[in-house]
Amino acid sequence: MTTLAETVSDSVTITRRNLIKVKRVPDLIVFATLSPIMFVLLFRYVFGSAIPIEGISYAEFLLPGIFAQTVVFGSTITGASLADDQQKGLIDRFRSLPMARSAVLVGRTVADLGLNVITIVVMALTGLVVGWRIHSSVGEALAGFLILLLFAFAISWVMALVGLLVRTPEVVNNASFIVIFPLTFIANTFVPTNNFPTVLKTIADWNPVSAVVQAARQLFGNTAPSLETSNAWPMQHPVPYVLAWVIVLLVVFVPLSVRTYLRTASR
Amino acid sequence: MTNAVVVEGLVKRFGENTALGGVDLTVSEGTVLGLLGPNGAGKTTVVRILSTLLRPDAGRAEVNGLDVVTQGDQVRATIGLTGQYAAVDEYLTGRENLEMVGRLYRLGSKESRLRAGELLERFELTDAANRPAKTYSGGMRRRLDIAASLIARPRVLFLDEPTTGLDPRSRLGMWEFIADLVSDGTTILLTTQYLEEADRLADRMVVIDKGKVIARGTADELKAQVGGERLELTVSSSRQLGAAAEALRPLAQAEPHRDEQTRRLSLPVTGGTETLAEGLRRLAVTDVQVLDIGLRRPDLDDVFLTLTGHAAEESAAEAEEPAAPTAVSAGASR
Ligand SMILES: Nc1ncnc2c1ncn2[C@@H]1O[C@H](COP(=O)(O)OP(=O)(O)OP(=O)(O)O)[C@@H](O)[C@H]1O
Ligand SMILES: [Mg+2]
Secondary structure: OOOHHHHHHHHHHHHHHHHHHHHHOHHHHHHHHHHHHHHHHHHHHHHOOOOOOOOOOHHHHHHHHHHHHHHHHHOHHHHHHHHHHHHOOHHHHHHOOOOOOOHHHHHHHHHHHHHHHHHHHHHHHHHHHOOOOOOOOHHHHHHHHHHHHHHHHHHHHHHHHHHHHHOOHHHHHHHHHHHHHHHHHOOOOOOOOOOOOHHHHHHHHHOHHHHHHHHHHHHHOOOOOOOOOOOOHHHHOHHHHHHHHHHHHHHHHHHHHHHHHHHOOOO | OOEEEEEEEEEEEEOOEEEEEEEEEEEEOOOEEEEEOOOOOOHHHHHHHHOOOOOOOEEEEEEOOEEOOOOHHHHHHHEEEEOOOOOOOOOOEHHHHHHHHHHHOOOOHHHHHHHHHHHHHHOOOHHHOOOEHHHOOHHHHHHHHHHHHHOOOOOEEEEEOOOOOOOHHHHHHHHHHHHHHHHOOOEEEEEEOOHHHHHHHOOEEEEEEOOEEEEEEOHHHHHHHHOOOEEEEEEOOHHHHHHHHHHHHHHOOOOOEEEOOOOEEEEEOOOHHHHHHHHHHHHHOOOOOEEEEEEEOOOHHHHHHHHHOOOOOHHHHHHOOOOOOOOOEEOOOO
16 A cells, blocks of 8 residues: 555655756746746737726736636646656556556646746746736735646646546647637636626636636735626635635546546557 | 466457457566567567556456556566666656656665666666766667666566667677576566577567467477478579479478579478588589578577468568578588
8 A cells, every 4th residue: 555655755756857857948937938928018018008997007907817827828738748758658667666656647737836836936027027016915915826826736637637638748738728728718817807798708707717817816906996896606706716616626637637547558 | 486477368458459369378486488479469468467557358467476457556566667668758867767766666765876876887878877868879768768677676577679779789788687687586578579589588488479379388399399400502593493302302301392582492301410411412413503501490580480470570580680500501512
């Protein structure tokens, strides 16, 4: 039987292995942060002039949205990396070792969480340069970052399953693009949803990404009394709604991914 | 002697395709079993089931007395696996790769470091040890992969085509190393396309084809199945094949086999070198021009061809050195 201590130790070994790659291939982190920086600049200066938000600067409205989109995209790396490991026979190697059965996936998702932490720091610094500010307490601000990262971590486990099933990194990337683009755009990420057509607005209101963004806005103090919030339950209670999603995703996808990992046979 | 590996009635299907149709084999502790077979025979499938990567659809497989399906964890702790394709992390250095695997075998960091150093030395990777494996040649990756499977001194080692892609010098090095492991008491099951390799390393062999065992035994036993020695000669013109066959027929155990294309004549004989000398005398009085003549004992290539009815992987066969005639090779003619 594998003890918890062994599981932790194996997961640490795998996390370390994954982070060495980040160190050896710095382009990875450069590109992971470059596109969000570009997004910040484009939206802030191109759309910012055309999208007036009641009672708050567009930079303050925008940044939590960009954070959310970036970390969700960041978690797709989990799927691509696992597909890559599978292609290169590393999953077979790991599966033939007497290591904890969940360690490869835990080590992967934790390393990708670490990557997301780095990205979010770069984002926040860029945000501060273009006029984004935090108006809440340190505790609330940390809670805001935490909820972003928690959600990304849960999405990582979904992507883990995709990566194990799809088996080629390119396909994982394309597949996740198709899902994650609408997921982060049909939301309150870049613009208020008030003027969305009804169907789209309902989707946006119940979209967990909207709730993540809403929670982050509230926790960073990037809201204004004049800023109208939808009456839908998730928008009124974004934090519990996000936490519920995180729990459900983890409860479903952790065991499912581990089971799939155990059954995977490459080739 | 106890068996380190026991396989009984192993069946594995992939959809419609039956990869293994009831394979039985055993490997005695401390010996080497060579698993031979053409492409797609099911060699890798056997190895993958034994190393717990695949579940069999029927049958039983035990390693060190542990069932590979129900006691997978314990099995994994005592085996080493080198798959058919090198599985090394390209971004990690050679040393990091080995240390990682050592830690995952739960050797502890200190012991992992020590073993990694030893194995890097043994496989002549010390100079490249601190470079990412991405920069390694194919042969270096292969050696690193094998080193990784040895880090925890496994009692049973599975090697799936361990020397494919190695240059002749590295292959010899690998053979010596495998011999060392065996003398230390490691049990090895190796698959190979190189019959010379099986002949040299394996105590016993199992030949499979289309998921079924078609022969088993020691190299000598297998060779005996294919038949005895043959007299083979090449003449200068295919028109002379008839005359040569005529002259040698009294010595042949069966009708001589002619190959017009290669101008070769082959006949089963007994009596060894005396028969060869007699053959030469008989040919001398004809006007047949003999370019090459020799006595040939069957090697495993013949065994393989005879048993499976089709050639081993072409590239593997080509890489093999042509088997030298056992006794004399006389470039004799008049
Ligand atoms: N994952 C898989 N899915 C479907 N079919 C498979 C799978 N793995 C193996 N097979 C099939 O099973 C049969 C046996 O394959 P296996 O890899 O065991 O052969 P092999 O003897 O190792 O061949 P080679 O010498 O080419 O390595 C083949 O017909 C192969 O196509
Ligand atoms: Mg194979």
